[in-house]
Amino acid sequence: MSDKTARTHTHVSNRAKNRATVERKPVFKSVLDNPFHVRWPSIPVNLQNLCLARLVSILDGVSETIEKKLSSRKKGLEEKGHELAVSLDSGIDPGHTAFPPSGGEGPVTPSTVPITAPDGKKCPTILQHLSIGINEVTRKLEAQVQASRNFITLSSSDTALPPQVVPSHIAWVFICRTDIDPPILIDHIPHLVAACNAALLHASAKRNFSPIRLVTLPKGSELSLATALGLRRAAALAVDCHAPGLAILEDVIPSVDIVSAPWLVPHGTHRQLIPTHIKQTRTSAPKDMKAAKEHRAIARTAAKAEAKKRRQASALQDKQKKVVLSTPVDIVADAEGD
Structure with a gap:
């Protein structure tokens, strides 16, 4: 129903001041919608709440690990800052004492979090199978689309080329759609998911891959998801197919529509035509x-x-x-x- 609601734009035209002396009346003009537009899946609110609750249960123990990692890193930065202040007062070169060597710690992401926590305890296994944040999820989807392509390399030598590193395939993508402002930040996610599903459908003749499920979470879910992850904000989350605990989401799979693009479906499969959608644009015209x-x-x-x-x-x-x-x-x- 959200796709059929009318949007009202009240922006004043740049040429409206030249026509202010003419009495005008509102009129509606028909405009064809863009056919190359992948729509978000329609998921009931009760199903969104169920997916959020089960996702939070899967992420049990992740927040403690990330919070300890962040606190340990903050403490290390404070110590390095203190050493820098002491070295500047004593006239010692701070290049050897204050800053870590090249290749030191960067932003805290699932790939940089170690297997063991700072207190020596083992980190949750699920942490190695997550992609957190809009940018990280986008990079993961783009890498999956790139890995699905068949590259042909011509080489005159007989040396074998190094094997291509194939990333682990994504199984679920969770987006806090109603909490993201502006929404244009995530408009590309359905298109990337549809491209990945088309590539998986093309490769299903050789290997059995299940399509990626795109789930929109209810309003206010960003706070719950960020709390479960121990982060300040978390608007997007991707979980790969090897993550533990995904069995509790299997009964939800039939209720989540597959995001696909008919123009990306491989040849020889059933193609579905996109229904024509005509938008009504409200404008104005002179009365006389x-x-x-x-x-x-x-x-x-x-x-x-x-x-x-x-x-x-x-x-x-x-x-x-x-x-x-x-x-x-x-x-x-x-x-x-x-």
Whole structure:
């Protein structure tokens, strides 16, 4: 139902001030929608709440690990800052004491979190199978689409090329759609998921791959998801197919529609035509069309006359300049002598 709701745009046109003197009436114009648009799956609110609850249960223990990692890193940075202050006071080169060597710790992501926590305890296994954040999920989906392509490399030597690293395939993508502002930040997610599903469908003849399920979570789920992860914000989350605990989501699979694009379906499979969608755009038109046309014709004639007048004035100025420049110097001198 959300796809059929009307959107009202109240932006004032840049040309509205030129037509303020003409009385206008509202009219509606029909516009064809873009057919290459992948829509978000329609998921009931109760199913969204169920997916959120089960996802939070899968992430049990992750928040403690990430919080300990962040606190340990913050403490290390404070110690390094103290060492830097001491070294500056004593005149020692801070390059050997204050900063970590090249290749040190970067942003805390699932790939940088170690297997063991700072307190020596083992980290949850699920942490190694997560992609957190819009950018991280986007990179993961793009890498999966890139890995599904068949590259042909021509080489004159007999040396074997290194094998291509295939990333683990994503099974679920959870998006806090109603909590993201502006929504254009995640408009590309359905298209990437559809591209991945098309690639998986093409490769299903060789290997058995299940499509990626895209799930939109209810309003206010970003706070619950961020709390379960121990982060300040978490608007998107991707879970790969090897993550433990995904069995509790199997009964939800039949209720989640597969995001696909008919123009990406491989040849030889059933293709579904996209239904035509006509949008109604609200605009305005003059009440008296005949008077508006006459007024427009008068204004156009006046504009042409004004432009002609400017061109004539400019041509006259150019002609006067040419006359002054073409006057010989000796004639001017003789005139002064007389």
